[in-house]
Amino acid sequence: MKPFDELSLQEIVDQVKNGFVLGIPADYSGVPMKFTKELIKRGVKDLKLYCLPLTTIQGDMLIGSGCVSEIEAAAVTLGEFGLAPRFSEAVENGNILIKDSTCPALHAQLQATEKSVPFMPLRGVIGSDIQKHRKDWQIISNPMTSSGVKDEPILLLPATELDILVFHAACSDKNGNIQIGRRRELSTLAHASKKVFVTVEKVLDVDFFDNELSAATCLPALYVDGIAIVKNGAWPCALPGVYNSDNEELKKYSLAAKTKKGFEEYMRNFL
Amino acid sequence: MILDIQREELLISELADLLKKDRHVAVGAASPIPGAAALLAKEEAKLLNKRIRVTILHSNKYNNFTDGARELFDCAAQGRIDTFFLGGVQIDGQANINLIGTGEYPKTDKRFPGSFGSALMYFVVPQIILFREEHSPRTLVKKVDFISAPGVSEKEIYRSGGPKFLLTNRALFSFDKYEQKFSLLKIKQEETIENIIELTGFEFNVDKNISKMAYPDENRLSILRDKIAPMVSEFYPEFANRVWGV
Numbered sequence: 001m002k003p004f005d006e007l008s009l010q011e012i013v014d015q016v017k018n019g020f021v022l023g024i025p026a027d028y029s030g031v032p033m034k035f036t037k038e039l040i041k042r043g044v045k046d047l048k049l050y051c052l053p054l055t056t057i058q059g060d061m062l063i064g065s066g067c068v069s070e071i072e073a074a075a076v077t078l079g080e081f082g083l084a085p086r087f088s089e090a091v092e093n094g095n096i097l098i099k100d101s102t103c104p105a106l107h108a109q110l111q112a113t114e115k116s117v118p119f120m121p122l123r124g125v126i127g128s129d130i131q132k133h134r135k136d137w138q139i140i141s142n143p144m145t146s147s148g149v150k151d152e153p154i155l156l157l158p159a160t161e162l163d164i165l166v167f168h169a170a171c172s173d174k175n176g177n178i179q180i181g182r183r184r185e186l187s188t189l190a191h192a193s194k195k196v197f198v199t200v201e202k203v204l205d206v207d208f209f210d211n212e213l214s215a216a217t218c219l220p221a222l223y224v225d226g227i228a229i230v231k232n233g234a235w236p237c238a239l240p241g242v243y244n245s246d247n248e249e250l251k252k253y254s255l256a257a258k259t260k261k262g263f264e265e266y267m268r269n270f271l
Numbered sequence: 272m273i274l275d276i277q278r279e280e281l282l283i284s285e286l287a288d289l290l291k292k293d294r295h296v297a298v299g300a301a302s303p304i305p306g307a308a309a310l311l312a313k314e315e316a317k318l319l320n321k322r323i324r325v326t327i328l329h330s331n332k333y334n335n336f337t338d339g340a341r342e343l344f345d346c347a348a349q350g351r352i353d354t355f356f357l358g359g360v361q362i363d364g365q366a367n368i369n370l371i372g373t374g375e376y377p378k379t380d381k382r383f384p385g386s387f388g389s390a391l392m393y394f395v396v397p398q399i400i401l402f403r404e405e406h407s408p409r410t411l412v413k414k415v416d417f418i419s420a421p422g423v424s425e426k427e428i429y430r431s432g433g434p435k436f437l438l439t440n441r442a443l444f445s446f447d448k449y450e451q452k453f454s455l456l457k458i459k460q461e462e463t464i465e466n467i468i469e470l471t472g473f474e475f476n477v478d479k480n481i482s483k484m485a486y487p488d489e490n491r492l493s494i495l496r497d498k499i500a501p502m503v504s505e506f507y508p509e510f511a512n513r514v515w516g517v
Contacts, residue, residue: 026340028329053340054385075370075385079301080509088382091372098377102390102419104344111341123348123429124394129376129418130386152429184339240331247509 004176007226012197013038015226016047016164023165023193024051024059027079027245029183031058031237032168032199034230040065041271049073050162052110052185053103057237057253060084063096064263072099072160074106080247081254086263100130105137105157107185112159113192119156126155165193168233169219170242172200173208176221181241190223199230201242276486278440279304279514280495282404284487285438285457286356287311289400290323293353295335297326297343297396300387303510305356305402306330307495307503314494326352330506344388347395350431355396357389358403361415364473365451366422366434368393368401369415376417386419393420396432401446406439408472423451442467443484444475454478460486 016022016039025031029052036058044067049059051073059076062068064086076087090096105122112120119138125131126139136158141151148154167186169178178198180186190196198219208214233239236249256266286308290296296309306327313323327333328343336342346352359368360383370389374380393399403410424430437444437453441462444453454476458467460483487495496515504511511517 029340054387073385075300075387077301077384080507083383091377091382092379094378100371100377100385102386103388104341104348104391107341107344122391124391124420126428127418127421127424128386128390129371130390133376149429151427153427154429182337182339184337185341186339188339188341 003174004172004221004224005226006203007197007228009035009038009199009228009230012166012199012226012228013042015195015197016044016166018045019048020163021048021050021161023162023189024049024055025167025186025189026052026054027056027237028240029186030168030180030239031056031234032166033058033235033237034233035166035168035199036061037271040067040267045069050160051076051106052189053101053106056084057250060086060257061267063087063090064257065267068096070097070099072101072106074101074103078250078254081250085254085257089260100133102130107188109157109160110162110188110192112157113161114188117159119158121154121156123154126153131155160192162189162193164195164197165189166197166199168199168230168239170200170239171202171204172198172227173204173206173214173218175207175209176224176227177208178219178221178224178227179208179214179217180219181217183240187219187223190219195225196223197226197228198224199228199233201229201231201233201239203227203229276492277514280487280492281459281484282438282440283308283311283495284491285443285484286400286402287315287491289398289436290354291316293323293398295324295326295352296354297328297347297352298356299328299343299392302356302358302402303503303507305400306507307499310499310502311491311495314498315491327506332505333502344391347392350395350397352396354398354400355392356400356402357393357420359401359410359415359419361410361412362401362403362437363412363415363422364453364475366401366437366446366453367415367418368420368422369417370419371417373416379416389420392432393434394424394430394432398435399433401434401437403437404440406441406467406470408470411439411470412472422446423448441470445478450476452476455481457482457484459484
């Protein structure tokens with residue numbers, strides 16, 4: 001038996017069902033744009049995006065294409081290229097449900113799932129309007145007598161499990177271990193997801209576990225359900241350490257997406 | 272000579288002055304000016320045989336983290352970050368910050384990206400410097416439309432950090448958490464107190480030692496332009512190109 005399942009991009013796309021909670025990596029951790037394009041083509045509906053902790057063009061495109069009903073994030077932005085126009089308009093019009101969060105809370109909710117505990121405490125946040133609007137968050141008094149400040153109000157966040165995570169990475173080894181470098185938040189996402197699929201630029205004929213450096217910077221195949229080789233799979237986003245973002249394309253998108261009509265024209269070309 | 276100094280360089284210089292005592296400065300999203308200021312403070316500290324560590328989140332090179340995006344927040348919560356920078360669509364007189372948008376939530380009139388990590392960082396980093404270039408009644412307001420992170424907290428809430436300064440392209444304020452009020456410390460050379468009052472949507476005190484912002488001297492400018500500018504181009508290429516042509 002082969003050490004891992006090599007899939008086509010279409011086979012990965014087919015794993016995403018309407019209504020799924022989809023894990024979304026930040027712009028610095030390998031955005032699976034080719035996958036996103038195929039997902040939009042398929043016309044997936046009612047996705048709930050869980051961003052760790054933010055999304056850029058990937059989330060904006062999915063929202064603009066009508067694939068999303070709910071998004072949990074600390075920010076949706078096109079970074080240097082300004083606001084995420086399809087996101088902003090969808091929120092202003094009430095077309096999607098936004099669960100506004102803050103970066104450490106998004107991490108902590110997945111960390112709770114990693115540990116298989118029902119919740120995770122977090123300091124800060126209390127007294128913000130973020131907290132006031134999150135009915136799924138609770139404040140308790142610190143019950144511990146040996147740590148922290150007795151009876152200090154502390155925020156509890158529910159464990160969140162993702163239905164599916166897809167990200168793009170530079171490479172896997174011959175056994176399906178994925179090189180993620182310092183982007184350890186990809187481990188957090190993977191540990192908290194029922195299914196994990198990865199698109200990679202290439203598969204190397206080595207074993208990452210033969211070497212301390214590569215072993216420490218990979219996501220073990222244990223957590224991965226399938227891999228597809230997709231060249232330039234993050235374009236126009238960057239793949240850290242491999243290629244930079246295509247800033248002209250991102251700028252072009254940011255200008256086109258300012259209006260619904262401009263976005264639709266852009267997407268006709270893009271798809 | 273003075274005419275050659277750019278607006279961005281003056282702001283970088285003002286911010287660098289606030290970082291001199293730090294051991295570790297971290298810089299978050301969309302912050303080329305704070306990023307340049309942190310690297311400048313680090314270079315100047317080296318000349319005095321002192322060490323400032325700088326973590327620029329958007330840089331792979333000027334970064335101390337290897338444990339994923341959560342490390343910033345864990346590190347901050349442990350008290351290992353002395354200064355961090357936050358901005359806001361709106362900032363009010365109690366130093367509440369709004370990064371969400373204007374109008375009534377959630378169907379805001381104008382929606383901005385979101386709160387990022389502000390709701391923790393504002394509580395646990397001892398020196399938060401608020402940085403918002405636009406100084407106007409629409410950015411500096413009486414009351415924010417949405418509190419991404421509160422300026423002050425009830426005393427039973429764990430809060431080891433909070434706002435210390437607010438820098439705009441016209442003025443520098445300090446914040447007093449006991450009085451829950453900003454105080455005007457410095458204004459730009461050509462600026463007047465009356466004009467600042469006019470352009471600020473909240474009430475503030477005027478420090479008895481109020482002064483004019485000083486231009487960076489030649490030493491500082493040459494470090495900034497020769498040494499820091501190329502570093503900044505690694506993580507904010509468009510900014511470095513616009514300001515310094517590198």
